[in-house]
Amino acid sequence: MSKVAHYLQEHLVGEVMSGTDARLYFATDGSILQTAPALVAYPKNENDVRKAARFSWQLAERGRVIPVTPRGSGSNHSGAAIGSGIILVFPAHMNRILELDTKTGTVTVEPGINYGKLQQALHTHGRFLPPYPASLEYSTIGGAVSNNISGEKSIKYGSTRDYVKSLRIVLANGEVVETGRLSKRELSKKLGLATFEGEIYRSIDTLLEEQHELIEQLPRNVTMDSAGYCLTDIKRKDGSFDLTPLIVGSQGTLGIITEATLGTEPYNSQTTLIMASFDSLEHFQQAVLELRGLPEMPSAMEMVDGNLLQQVHELNPNQLKDIIAPPFPLVTLLVEFDSAERRIKKLIKKTQKILDKTAKDYQVTDEPEQELLFWKVRQATSSLLAHNAGLLHAVPLFDSAVPVDRLREYLEGLYSLMEANNLKPAVWGHAGDANLHVQPQLNLGQVGDRQKAFRLMGEHNKLVINLNGTISAESGDGRLRTPYLEFMYGSELYALLQKVKQIFDPYGTLNPGVKFGSSLDDIKAIVRTDYNLEHIYTHLPQS
Numbered sequence: 001m002s003k004v005a006h007y008l009q010e011h012l013v014g015e016v017m018s019g020t021d022a023r024l025y026f027a028t029d030g031s032i033l034q035t036a037p038a039l040v041a042y043p044k045n046e047n048d049v050r051k052a053a054r055f056s057w058q059l060a061e062r063g064r065v066i067p068v069t070p071r072g073s074g075s076n077h078s079g080a081a082i083g084s085g086i087i088l089v090f091p092a093h094m095n096r097i098l099e100l101d102t103k104t105g106t107v108t109v110e111p112g113i114n115y116g117k118l119q120q121a122l123h124t125h126g127r128f129l130p131p132y133p134a135s136l137e138y139s140t141i142g143g144a145v146s147n148n149i150s151g152e153k154s155i156k157y158g159s160t161r162d163y164v165k166s167l168r169i170v171l172a173n174g175e176v177v178e179t180g181r182l183s184k185r186e187l188s189k190k191l192g193l194a195t196f197e198g199e200i201y202r203s204i205d206t207l208l209e210e211q212h213e214l215i216e217q218l219p220r221n222v223t224m225d226s227a228g229y230c231l232t233d234i235k236r237k238d239g240s241f242d243l244t245p246l247i248v249g250s251q252g253t254l255g256i257i258t259e260a261t262l263g264t265e266p267y268n269s270q271t272t273l274i275m276a277s278f279d280s281l282e283h284f285q286q287a288v289l290e291l292r293g294l295p296e297m298p299s300a301m302e303m304v305d306g307n308l309l310q311q312v313h314e315l316n317p318n319q320l321k322d323i324i325a326p327p328f329p330l331v332t333l334l335v336e337f338d339s340a341e342r343r344i345k346k347l348i349k350k351t352q353k354i355l356d357k358t359a360k361d362y363q364v365t366d367e368p369e370q371e372l373l374f375w376k377v378r379q380a381t382s383s384l385l386a387h388n389a390g391l392l393h394a395v396p397l398f399d400s401a402v403p404v405d406r407l408r409e410y411l412e413g414l415y416s417l418m419e420a421n422n423l424k425p426a427v428w429g430h431a432g433d434a435n436l437h438v439q440p441q442l443n444l445g446q447v448g449d450r451q452k453a454f455r456l457m458g459e460h461n462k463l464v465i466n467l468n469g470t471i472s473a474e475s476g477d478g479r480l481r482t483p484y485l486e487f488m489y490g491s492e493l494y495a496l497l498q499k500v501k502q503i504f505d506p507y508g509t510l511n512p513g514v515k516f517g518s519s520l521d522d523i524k525a526i527v528r529t530d531y532n533l534e535h536i537y538t539h540l541p542q543s
């Protein structure tokens with residue numbers, strides 16, 4: 001064990017490791033990047049987290065930076081859960097439901113709890129946490145909150161930020177702060193504190209006052225956005241103040257979450273699902289826009305394109321047999337409603353009217369077994385992601401959304417990009433939020449393909465920015481998108497975000513390199529040559 005690890009182990013109840021195996025295991029996450037940490041710690045409780053943060057802060061005061069990176073299940077695609085210092089692994093011990101109010105559905109959890117397990121527990125009380133990710137079986141609530149994730153239900157229910165009521169966070173110096181909406185009077189008290197917490201409240205309050213015109217330019221015209229920091233909902237017109245929206249989505253760069261209190265929604269397992277096919281992108285976009293205008297938003301609006309279905313069919317001709325057959329439509333759209341029974345008939349009628357003039361054909365069902373079959377069309381994506389042709393892997397390079405009325409342009413841009421780079425396109429995603437996914441098949445062991453990956457990221461991010469979109473839609477900037485953030489925000493707004501980081505993290509001990517401080521050369525130097533999805537194979541296939 002290294003000297004530093006030994007010193008930390010003397011102070012922590014949870015385990016500390018610095019062996020090569022542990023360091024290599026935690027050198028990667030779901031992204032194409034890798035960095036081996038100096039050591040790995042499994043905090044047993046909040047006190048352990050405080051001590052680790054304090055340790056890192058005190059070393060930094062003396063000029064030696066061993067930063068702290070909190071980690072859930074490491075499933076993020078952006079290199080946000082890797083770091084060169086101490087990896088704090090939460091799922092091992094800090095994984096409990098602390099309180100569940102079955103009347104209000106409010107739940108308080110430790111960050112390492114598995115998302116799927118929490119969802120199961122909520123279902124037994126007729127509730128659910130709507131912005132769940134496709135990866136819920138192998139990811140944590142800490143990761144979800146920290147990434148401000150979204151998912152298939154976000155079109156109707158919003159993103160994670162909409163559900164976080166309060167947080168307990170450990171600050172960079174080891175102090176603990178409880179966030180939540182404060183009245184004007186409560187804020188005054190915080191502003192008077194002679195602690196680091198007081199300093200943070202004072203500095204953020206001043207920043208919001210002085211820069212409010214600039215801050216108003218932050219929100220982008222998209223319905224999913226996890227980029228940068230959220231500064232718009234901290235201080236409200238009534239003078240109330242809440243740091244929670246700022247911490248949600250901050251990816252461990254402002255504080256370490258030790259407890260999260262979340263709101264939930266009533267769960268209605270009775271749904272109606274429509275599977276529609278389109279042979280024109282223009283009609284597809286028109287349908288999506290009109291469906292968004294229904295009196296009640298669909299609870300999901302998901303798409304896969306014909307290229308994806310064709311590729312899945314070539315891999316396994318039985319997978320979609322009896323559900324959808326070649327020749328596959330240009331786009332297949334799944335539209336789900338979970339509205340109350342008395343409203344559903346009207347909604348379906350209106351939906352059919354829209355699809356009658358836009359879709360090639362469509363089928364409507366409220367039979368659970370038929371719905372499961374329809375959903376298999378969207379879930380076919382997993383087969384494509386898990387398949388590797390030799391050393392080629394479907395690598396996650398992008399996570400973007402554009403304004404919904406530019407969905408068609410985005411799709412066309414993606415096709416041109418892939419074709420220009422001699423890659424087979426296969427597109428899927430949350431159509432209703434214009435959040436599309438493409439994972440090009442590359443062999444990162446080859447210099448040419450690594451160069452191609454950066455060419456693709458550069459061109460793709462430019463396309464999205466030109467369409468007024470966000471380069472980080474569902475799950476954060478991480479290291480991978482950090483080099484492009486200034487380009488997206490412009491230098492003034494990006495400098496403003498950096499001020500926030502400096503207020504919370506003056507010594508750069510909290511997950512440095514994420515959101516700030518990673519240049520293109522920095523990330524080129526840490527690209528993995530052997531991208532794989534080892535961490536999810538046990539969860540596939542799903543049924």
Ligand SMILES: Cc1cc2nc3c(=O)[nH]c(=O)nc-3n(C[C@H](O)[C@H](O)[C@H](O)COP(=O)(O)OP(=O)(O)OC[C@H]3O[C@@H](n4cnc5c(N)ncnc54)[C@H](O)[C@@H]3O)c2cc1C
Nearest residue numbers: 072073074075076080133134139140142143146149252257
């Ligand atoms: C196949 C697949 C499908 C996916 N589908 C989706 C999807 O539908 N929607 C979506 O948004 N994402 C999706 N993702 C990305 C990822 O799974 C999610 O973002 C997930 O919520 C990350 O959770 P995690 O526990 O793995 O977090 P990690 O990857 O471990 O960490 C994510 C971030 O959270 C920070 N963090 C973790 N714990 C704490 C803490 N206690 N305090 C402060 N910061 C913390 C980390 O430092 C890091 O910045 C998918 C990934 C895969 C592989």
